[in-house]
Amino acid sequence: MTTPSSVHPVDEKLPAARLATLGLQHVLVMYAGAIAVPLIVGRALKLPPEDVAFLISADLFACGIVTLIQSLGVTQWFGVRLPVMMGVTFASVGPMVSMANIVPGAEGAQLIFGSIIGAGIVAMIIAPLVSRMLRYFPPVVTGTIILVIGVTLMRIGINWIFGTPVGPTAPSIVDPAHAAWLEEMRTLAVANGTALPERLALAPSVPNPAYAPVSGMAVSAFVLAVILLVSRFGRGFAANIAVLIGIVAGGIVAALAGMMHFDKVVAAAWFAPILPFHFGPPVFDPILILTMSIVMIVVMIESTGMFLALGDMTNRPVTQPVLSAGLRTDGLGTLIGGIFNTFPYTSFSQNVGLVGVTGVKSRYVCVAGGLILVVLGLLPKMAALIESLPVAVLGGAGIVMFGMVAATGIRILSAVDFRTSRNNLFIVAVSLGFGMIPLIAPNFKQWLAHDLHPLIDSGILLAAVAAVGLNLFFNGAATSDAGAREAALAADGGH
Numbered sequence: 001m002t003t004p005s006s007v008h009p010v011d012e013k014l015p016a017a018r019l020a021t022l023g024l025q026h027v028l029v030m031y032a033g034a035i036a037v038p039l040i041v042g043r044a045l046k047l048p049p050e051d052v053a054f055l056i057s058a059d060l061f062a063c064g065i066v067t068l069i070q071s072l073g074v075t076q077w078f079g080v081r082l083p084v085m086m087g088v089t090f091a092s093v094g095p096m097v098s099m100a101n102i103v104p105g106a107e108g109a110q111l112i113f114g115s116i117i118g119a120g121i122v123a124m125i126i127a128p129l130v131s132r133m134l135r136y137f138p139p140v141v142t143g144t145i146i147l148v149i150g151v152t153l154m155r156i157g158i159n160w161i162f163g164t165p166v167g168p169t170a171p172s173i174v175d176p177a178h179a180a181w182l183e184e185m186r187t188l189a190v191a192n193g194t195a196l197p198e199r200l201a202l203a204p205s206v207p208n209p210a211y212a213p214v215s216g217m218a219v220s221a222f223v224l225a226v227i228l229l230v231s232r233f234g235r236g237f238a239a240n241i242a243v244l245i246g247i248v249a250g251g252i253v254a255a256l257a258g259m260m261h262f263d264k265v266v267a268a269a270w271f272a273p274i275l276p277f278h279f280g281p282p283v284f285d286p287i288l289i290l291t292m293s294i295v296m297i298v299v300m301i302e303s304t305g306m307f308l309a310l311g312d313m314t315n316r317p318v319t320q321p322v323l324s325a326g327l328r329t330d331g332l333g334t335l336i337g338g339i340f341n342t343f344p345y346t347s348f349s350q351n352v353g354l355v356g357v358t359g360v361k362s363r364y365v366c367v368a369g370g371l372i373l374v375v376l377g378l379l380p381k382m383a384a385l386i387e388s389l390p391v392a393v394l395g396g397a398g399i400v401m402f403g404m405v406a407a408t409g410i411r412i413l414s415a416v417d418f419r420t421s422r423n424n425l426f427i428v429a430v431s432l433g434f435g436m437i438p439l440i441a442p443n444f445k446q447w448l449a450h451d452l453h454p455l456i457d458s459g460i461l462l463a464a465v466a467a468v469g470l471n472l473f474f475n476g477a478a479t480s481d482a483g484a485r486e487a488a489l490a491a492d493g494g495h
Contacts, residue, residue: 009361010082010314022360023368025244026085027376028389029401030348034063034373037088037343044100045108053268053380054278059342061274061377063087066333066345067370070326071363080318080326082310083366085351086333088343089302092116092295096343099288106279109341114282117338118289123296123331130300131324133468135477137308140424141467143412145305147428148435148463150353150406155439157398160391161220162212171211172204215257216392223250223396231357243357243397250393259390268380278341291451292344296334299346300327302460306347309408313352314361353401356408423474427467435463 014022038059042052066086073079099115100108137145163169182202189196227246231239238245254260307326311318318326326347333345355361376382418424437444438459445453456462471477 008316010316010363012362013364014360014362019362019364019368020372021241021244022358022365023370023372025241025247025358026351026354026366026369027372028244028247028394029354029397030063030085030087030351031389034059034087034348037093040093041096041100041112041343044097044104045112046100046104047106047109051279054272055341057272057377057380058274058278058340059088059377060373062333062337062340062342062345064370064373064375064377065336065340066329067366067373069332070329070347071366071370073325076321076325078325078329078332080307080310080322080329081363082307082314082316082318082326083351083355083361083363084306084310084326084347085366085369086329086345087348088337089295089299089346092292092299092344095288095291095295107283109279110281110283111285111288113277113279113338113341114284115288115292115338116344117282117335118284119292119296119344120331120333120335120338122289122293123300123334124328125331126297127300127328127331128324130297130304131320131327133304136468136472137304138471138475139412140416140427140475141464141471142305142308142312143409143416144428144431144435144467145409145460145464146309146412147406147409148432149302149305149309149460150402150404150409151432152435152439152459153353153398153402153405157395157402160398161217161395163208163210163216169210170204170208173206173208174202174204175206178202178205213392215259216390216395219250219254219257219259219390219392220396220399222253223247223393224399225396226250227397227400239358241358243354243400247389247393247397250396251389254390254393259392260388262385262388264384265381265388268384270381271378272380274340274377276339276341282338296331296344298458298461299344300330301464302458303327303330303346305460305464306352309352309405310347310355312412313355313408353403353405353408356404357401421475427470427474430470431463431467434466435459437462 013019035056038055039052042055047055063086067084070079070084070086071081073081095115096112099112102108103111159165163171165171179202182196182200186196223246226249227242230242230245234242251260303326304323307318307323330344330346334343337343337345351366413428416424416428436459438457445456448456
């Protein structure tokens with residue numbers, strides 16, 4: 001299909017069948033991340049399984065609503081109007097789990113959702129202030145941040161392949177014989193009127209058969225191979241949906257190998273409405289609202305990097321008013337999330353990578369993805385079908401998508417003057433190191449004040465602060481937002 005010259009690729013309206021297929025591809029890419037937070041928080045709240053399932057459906061429903069607002073735009077105040085998929089931010093998990101551990105059950109949910117609603121309102125108010133930081137993001141800064149985003153996301157894709165470092169798929173487990181011995185010692189101690197130290201526990205020391213299974217690695221490799229083959233030999237639309245083809249092919253292989261289970265699909269209902277305040281009226285605690293507002297500042301700074309990356313990928317400059325509308329939608333999405341029993345929202349960086357992989361820049365693809373998410377939220381059986389995909393299937397696709405984000409950062413940095421300005425090397429080198437701190441040493445903050453944890457737990461935020469600060473130190477700030485945008489566009493040929 002030839003796009004008329006008067007229509008920007010971002011505003012191109014593709015045929016309905018293509019929109020639906022490309023939208024489904026975006027949904028599959030973000031699905032695992034979208035359902036992870038409600039699973040974590042629901043279990044931390046010690047909610048019954050049916051309520052955890054409701055949190056997942058509510059999350060999908062709200063993901064769809066906020067994606068529609070962000071991609072389509074609602075008035076001049078809301079929506080960045082770029083191909084953006086919105087999902088729950090992992091930056092909010094720590095504070096919410098802490099709240100859940102202190103007050104579990106429905107009462108804890110009311111506290112969490114009250115703090116989320118309050119933080120959403122605060123975020124909408126301060127969005128214009130955050131958006132005025134655009135002049136501090138020249139190519140040396142945006143390229144570094146996007147590179148760190150891609151490298152940080154690689155951990156997610158790699159864990160999809162092999163398993164997560166903690167929990168059921170951790171690399172090691174406690175030796176059952178040692179565990180039996182310790183339990184026997186506890187029994188003897190109680191019989192003798194004494195007790196072992198309360199928190200005495202055994203360290204995992206036995207290889208876990210659930211970690212890095214050969215079958216999972218084989219499926220991930222198969223998915224990766226299919227994506228690369230389709231990208232290399234596919235033509236037109238087929239090449240654009242290479243990731244979706246790889247995921248579907250991987251799902252078929254996983255089903256034939258007995259790695260997919262459909263019990264949840266059979267048990268799930270066909271339709272279930274998402275009603276606001278499912279757990280009761282929200283409770284507004286000022287301290288908890290302040291905590292979640294700090295998280296939202298982190299989210300908006302990360303979103304700034306995402307929007308600038310998309311603006312570069314799509315050749316549509318992100319102006320200060322557009323950035324303000326996008327960040328304000330982060331706040332509105334968070335407010336909607338609190339009302340509909342779900343969590344703070346941000347743009348999903350893995351979907352930014354998918355835009356780079358497919359080369360499809362139309363925001364209406366993400367509009368289609370948003371509609372699919374709304375439907376999945378209302379149809380638990382359909383959501384359960386996608387949820388049954390093994391994460392190993394997504395692992396092969398994750399290598400491609402997250403690598404594309406990092407590659408975009410490298411491409412932007414390729415336009416930066418490193419030959420005559422060695423100071424730019426310092427900016428990239430030090431900022432990249434800061435971004436790797438939470439990735440390499442996640443417990444570095446254990447002796448620091450707990451209130452600082454939401455601010456320093458994100459490598460993306462640390463890299464952003466370091467890059468902006470070092471750029472100001474070495475190069476100063478752009479004299480205007482327009483000058484910063486022109487510098488950013490130079491990374492893509494000045495279009």
